[in-house]
Amino acid sequence: MPTPSEGRTGSKERDGRKGDRHLALATFVTCSVLAVQSAEPLRVSALARAVRPGELVVLEIAGAEPGASVHVRAFDRDIPAYTTTEGTHRALVGIDLDVKPGTYAAAIDAGGAHAAYDLVVAKRAFRTRTLTVDPAFVTPPESERERIERDAKLLEEVWRSSSPERLWRERFVRPVAEAANSAFGTRSIFNGQPRSAHGGADFLSPAGTAIHAPNAGRIVVARELYFSGNTIVIDHGLGVFSMLAHLSAFDVREGDRVAAGQLVGRVGATGRVTGPHLHCKHGTPPGAPVSAKKRRIWTWYSTCHSSSRL
Ligand SMILES: [Zn+2]
Structure with a gap:
């Protein structure tokens, strides 16, 4: 299943550190x-x-x-x-x-x-934070199990099917202008239950804010998923992906080619969230497929924070 996603409210960071240290680095x-x-x-x-x-x-x-x-x-x-x-x-x-x-x-x-x-x-210590969300997103009802498994299978297939060509040529750009919090890698406890580390950046943008493609690529997912809500995945080729989650609206369809900076959707609060924000991940797939039932070992980067020359 997708890595947990959280909003700006209801978060208690144990060491109280705030702000976006990543930008400085x-x-x-x-x-x-x-x-x-x-x-x-x-x-x-x-x-x-x-x-x-x-x-x-x-x-x-x-x-x-x-x-x-x-x-x-x-x-x-x-x-x-x-x-x-x-x-x-x-x-x-x-x-x-x-x-x-x-x-x-x-x-x-x-x-x-x-x-x-x-x-x-080098060693990197991640913080722990506690969040309160709708209980249905921590222990999903049995009736949603089939759908959650279907979502996981869809994403596994997407990660395995990246274009063999590099589809990006320019720098990666921020999907929204607003600042991101420093939650990347944070171990999250949802309603008292530990869940996997937070594998993305949360941009604290108001609902309705225009979201721009971090780089050129092909839209491989533009649909509603259980945990990440309305979700866009852009395949940039060579196994590099961007995922944009919790959208209120889509401006692209699956199969579309997009340019860097193109409008793809709007910020929202769909899926497992505590408030409107944009959850953004970049990643590359591992060499071997992993069962959808196991916790997926996946590499997600904090590069959503900044523009990166690749
Ligand atoms: Zn998030």
């Missing part, structure tokens, strides 16, 4: 390079604002033979690489919220040339 920095070269001199570098759970690392691979196909494997999954206009290759490596601190090797293969890059994942 939004500038990408270059991390140290540790590449082991063999036949060809591959040069690997990483761009990330931090190497820790819930973050995105952009691996940049230079020195591959022209036309060589580049493969990247990290965190036990294959990660698609794409070619930049400068002729380098890039792969977007998401660090799941559940990854423990430690050193994880990314393996790069480029037409027979190999390199390894050590991703040193």
